[in-house]
Amino acid sequence: MIQVEDLTKFYNDLCAVDHISLEIPKGEIMGLLGPNGAGKTTTLRMLTGYFKPTSGRIRIKDHDVDEQPVAVKGLIGYLPESAPLYPGMLVYDYLSYIADIRGLRGEAKIARIRDLVDHCGLHDIMHKTIGELSKGLKQRVGLAHAMMSDPEILILDEPTSGLDPNQIVEIRDIIRAIGQEKTVILSTHILSEAEATCDRIVIINKGRIVADDRTANLKNATGGMRQISLGLQNATEADTLQTLGTLEGVADVTARPNADDGVLDVTLTCRSGSDPRAAIYAAVKATDWILLEFVQHARDLESIFRELTKEN
Amino acid sequence: MQQVVFILKKELQDFFISPIAYIVMTVFLLVTGWLFFSAFFVFDQADMRNFFNLLPMTFAFVIPAITMRLFAEEMSTGSYETLLTLPVTFRDIILGKYLAGLALVAALLLPTLSYPLFISFMGELDWGPVIGGYIGALFMGAAFTGVGLFASALTRNQIIAFITGAVICFALTVIERMLFFVPGALLKIVSQLGASLHFQNIARGIIDSRDLIYFVSVAFLGLYASHLVMQEKK
The missing domain is CATH 3.40.50.300 (P-loop containing nucleotide triphosphate hydrolases)
Known part of the structure; x- marks a missing residue:
């Protein structure tokens, strides 16, 4: 046409x-x-x-x-x-x-x-x-x-x-x-x-x-590159990084305490093609942390767009 | 050709939607009427020579005021883009707009037809020069409309379009009074460039093809130049 x-x-x-x-x-x-x-x-x-x-x-x-x-x-x-x-x-x-x-x-x-x-x-x-x-x-x-x-x-x-x-x-x-x-x-x-x-x-x-x-x-x-956010109580930054960072399929972990209520906000970036959700749950269950949030984000068009069009 | 008629119709409609047509008409009738009749009774002669003497100068300012919006307004509102993406050629657009401008010039002259009527009641009016004068006025209007259209195509600012058009028309009008400054070798050519000279020839009642060809050429040059400008803007 x-x-x-x-x-x-x-x-x-x-x-x-x-x-x-x-x-x-x-x-x-x-x-x-x-x-x-x-x-x-x-x-x-x-x-x-x-x-x-x-x-x-x-x-x-x-x-x-x-x-x-x-x-x-x-x-x-x-x-x-x-x-x-x-x-x-x-x-x-x-x-x-x-x-x-x-x-x-x-x-x-x-x-x-x-x-x-x-x-x-x-x-x-x-x-x-x-x-x-x-x-x-x-x-x-x-x-x-x-x-x-x-x-x-x-x-x-x-x-x-x-x-x-x-x-x-x-x-x-x-x-x-x-x-x-x-x-x-x-x-x-x-x-x-x-x-x-x-x-x-x-x-x-x-x-x-x-x-x-x-x-x-x-x-x-880019759907393989998923991100998972967790909200953890009773957890410290160092412990989280050590426990979750070593899991199979997890590429990167960042953790930061939330200023409002002290809950630790953890963001995990997964390796493409892997689904470490079950392993993450098991790892959290083995500790005395309280799991308040567990959300998976597929990388949306917005982040693709930003990546493709950002300066240099 | 049909597209030309649609564009012409739309442009004429636009003239009468905006106040410009009414203002320009009022000013034109006021200025020519006052200048003509204030001297008319002093001379005490039943002719319209004075009216036609003034016409080139008034047209030099009034016609660019009519034509200034034809392209400039479209370019400033952006509707130029909508117009150019309709299935019409540049030629259709230029002809449609040009004819609309010319129709308004004719509409401008229409009320002045009452002058010779009144005069004919007051004395013996020689109709020959009057008819010649109106034919000449239409041809001169055709030439100046072409110039004005070109000026409008140059810019998106209507004031600039008006001034550019008025300057060109004014120069064409006064050029024969400036012949004093022209070197002898060019005299013959330059003296033929003046619009008033050709207009006065027709207004005397002598219809010479040279005078008509002059106005038609100026109009054509204006349209052709507008076409070139549109091409350049692409």
């Missing part, structure tokens, strides 16, 4: 996107993740033909973005970051204008606008000017704008930024519903969002791809 080959973009001397290659099949929801300034928006803008790449090629279906921009723009519905729409226009006038430009006529146009109004919950704001709308409502109008022609590819730049938790859930549901038959590319820096909506996650940092995998794989790949 979308092939990106060796895409590079320079702003004067600054390299915003550095030799990115990607292939996105039909019907996939892909999340583009990265810290601020990583090149997410620039990449999306090149995909939509708004920016011209410094080098590299983008093919969408059978069209080259550079050679047939209008055909490509007809296939793509795009919602730019923070939905920059004409602030002076009424919502209805705006949607009607987009429908005209997108080639919808007569009955089909009215029916499509009705559908989108239902889908995006725009009933009460059709006769308000866009400039008056709150950020969340504007975002919904933007979503309706992007979906107007029922495009095969939907590109959303930070679709949930600035929304309240309820609206985020709503937009996520909409995206997932669309993603069943369409190709969706969305950028975000909110990890839980990518985790909840995307089939595939591409993490970019400083213009380069640092990770590209199915969401589930990305989480499992």
